[in-house]
Amino acid sequence: MEKQGLVWADHLASDTMERFSLAIMSNTVHGQVALQYKLCLFSKATTFISRWLRVCLADQMSDYLDKSRKIYAAATLECLRRIDFTRSPNLQMLQALLAGAAVVQLHGDTTRSWFLVSLASRAIVALGYHKMMTFDPESDEENEIRRCLYYCYYMDKTLSMLLLRSPSLPQLPFNPADLVYTDPQLPISLHVKILVKLARVQDVALSLVLKDPRPQVLTTKEYMLENIQTELKSIGDEIQQLRYPPSREPSIMIEWDTVDFTFFSIATTVLRLDSSSLHDKTRREKCLRYARKALHSMQACQKHICSTSSITPDYLFWYVAFH
Template identity: 30%
Template sequence: MSDDPLRAVRCDRQLNCANCVDIGLECQRTRPRRPTRPPATTYIPLLNLIRHNLTTESTSPTHSVNQGEEDRGPKRRRLDVVSHLQNASKSPHSSCTVVTPDESTHHAEQAKAVFQGELEGNESMNLERQSILRSALDFVSAMTQGKVSNLEEGVQSEIRGDSEIVTEFAAPPPEIFYMLFKEPTTAAGALNIQWPDHISQECLERMIAVLINGESQGQIFYQYCVCIYVKAIFHLAQMPRVYKNSTINQQFLKSKRLYESYALHALKKLSFLSNPTLPFIQSLISAAFLMQYTGNMSQAWIMNSYAARQIVALKYHEVRSPVPRSDPNEDIQSSLYWCYYLDRTLSALLLRPLSLPEPLISPVDLVVPDKSQPHLPLIRILMELAQVQGDLLSCGKADSTRQILANHSKLQERMDVIKSSLQATRESVNDFLSCDWISGEFCYYAILVDILRSRLKYSFSPLTHKECVACARKSLKALRYLQKNPGKSPGFADPYPTFLTWTIFLYPLSPFFVLFCNIIGELDFDDYTLIQDITQSLTPFAASPYISKLLKLLESLQNFCIPLIEAKQRLGPKTKVAPWYPSMTGALPETSTTIEPNFSVDGGSSYANPVAPALPQQIQSRGDQAYPPTDELMWHLWNSQLSMECFESDFIGLDPSNGNGTF
């Protein structure tokens, strides 16, 4: 190259380069070429090293924030984007909407809370009953900590993996559209048995029109598919109580399973990087209903919490007045109150924080009356119950016990008003839909049991205790009626009756634990028979993981009571048993005119509890001296609470890396 300094600076080492031509000199390539750029395929493997270096720099104590900002050139920003996308592809939120359930065990905690509440205060029971209470507590604690190993053995998933039903995803066929269209009718007495949901008929028609024209693509396509398939599932759920032909119902069942599979396929495709929109909210609420319908309440809570966040982002929770039906904002309104219902109900069930702030208007007022929708009065009641559950979560946060009790009194007054509405609307509803109101009665009394049980923690009253036991009976009697009349409720027995998903799956099991304590405390044979009937009705569905684990709990608690029941039967029906209820003062009840059954748990009964521990040596050596604090044990059992998630199946735990297509 020439010694001309101008040329040396300007030459860019290309043949006849523009810089040399401009200054009129011949271009001479005397410097070596730069090495060629590595192939594109070698670029991505460097990202891990680069990402590691960037992470190390950002977390180093000596790293300057200003320096980090100065170094962020265009290439650095591009690397950050690629790194973020790579990480996003590994996140469970990138290609699916559900994550693996956590290991919390709220039902076990609930059972322990119920039982603990029965066991604090006095020492009125004999050693045999103390042993049974301790055995029950140990068993519940083992379930809470996941130490009962045989709960998981030999149990198959109740929902088939979607790969076992379909090989690839398909958009909703026209037949679904025809099925979901509202049938035109002019009959004055026409009965609409479908539950109104968060998607109006007008909105459904718009979704269908978009899919028919092929105008949707990407995220909006999958959002519409989730909404339509879930709506079709709930539509088919009403068919078995209308059509009694077994062949027809088998075909309905096949279609329902197929729609579930397609809905789960579409659910995997939802991206949480998408901007909040009303269709996205609707698809998330539909997904929450799907999870609830399939018995996985923790996943339903997750789906609904995402919907709640988007509602807040779009300020839909700031609605100030209800709109009439067919209004363009009707779908915003219905999405808000259904999200509210799921948020309060599932948060109370799982003992988790609320996701949706309190709306500016009561969700009950957002449910606009419509005579063509016979379920709307019941839906308004469910919204009121959800409000009570949300308030009960914060009831104990008051500054004083007096204020806490005042809060409980207000909740009980509200429950009295709800009870009147429930009874009045049940009397006016068509007999065909009466089982839906009986399901509502189960929910009502289960919530009332929790309110009364919570009140007893702060101030014991024999009257409140008696009312709590009575409400537990009413709740379980409503459940037993539903079990005895499955054909009157919507849904399929696949793998268990669908009504279980909005009764014992969706609401606390406190009534079971309260009656169990009452059986031990007062040897009530009717309560024992009630729980026994419910347990036997669940036995045919033990193939379900949830039912199998639930049966394990109920049967074990029931077996703990067998020695007491057998002893009372041997003594005769006229024998008086020392009445028991927990005392906050610790005073022993008078027992001079009553009889305590005397028997041996280990050898004097036909039932030997395999998990009951031997009585502690210090208790055995006491002889006729003062008993240990039995009432403390009963309160422990009374206040026990089991986690729903220890019963749930694992099929919903979506993992993008799972290639078998199952949940």
């Protein structure tokens, strides 16, 4: 399923899900810990079924999947309601917060999702994870922390741009995209790394959109725009290199269209931040061209998706954010 792109490379690895499942089935965890584990499991199931629905061709199967998705989503929200997030944070609470934020976002409640991600960001700071410089690949716990960091970063910057609110996660002493381990056999890991890179561009763009009053930001706007445009070009070149030869898996095809849509939407926004583009015909035409490519990518996503009920928010998310 991972090779088909149905398993999203979020903060919950397969090994983590197996450990949580065994703990629940063997009844070795209770109370709040059991609720946190269940929330993560139900969230993962909800996301998995949502992605499966995008490429399911059988109408009867789609109906069963949709019913299952609703059951798992309801169970996730019930766990989220019962968890006490006023307790001292730990890794399991952080994982539960991010899992809850993902399902809430799937339901279109962006504000609540942003709030949960802000709590997750505070938990990361409270636990000191934002200062970690190295991660032992042999350590299961450090791998879980690493995944939480890049996923929280992606969610925090993306949701903040969508809502035009200040992000909650502080600046990290490393490039968050370096935390995403990629595998050529798992194309979805390449997509996630690109999205984290684009989230970094959004973080800079958001500071300009919000007119960050810090002198070092106001006085270096042109320099910052030049840098993120250079970074966008580099990411665009990387996308072109990675997407060929094209995959025959429908879910992977949709994912590349989603990445294209995300890229061109952000590129359009960055160009619009440059006041000189309003007076430069070439830049105006470039901005319009990017906007059209974003629309074309969105239409390509719709073409691959078999029904409106299976359109997932991960690409509608971008459409709302930048239009």
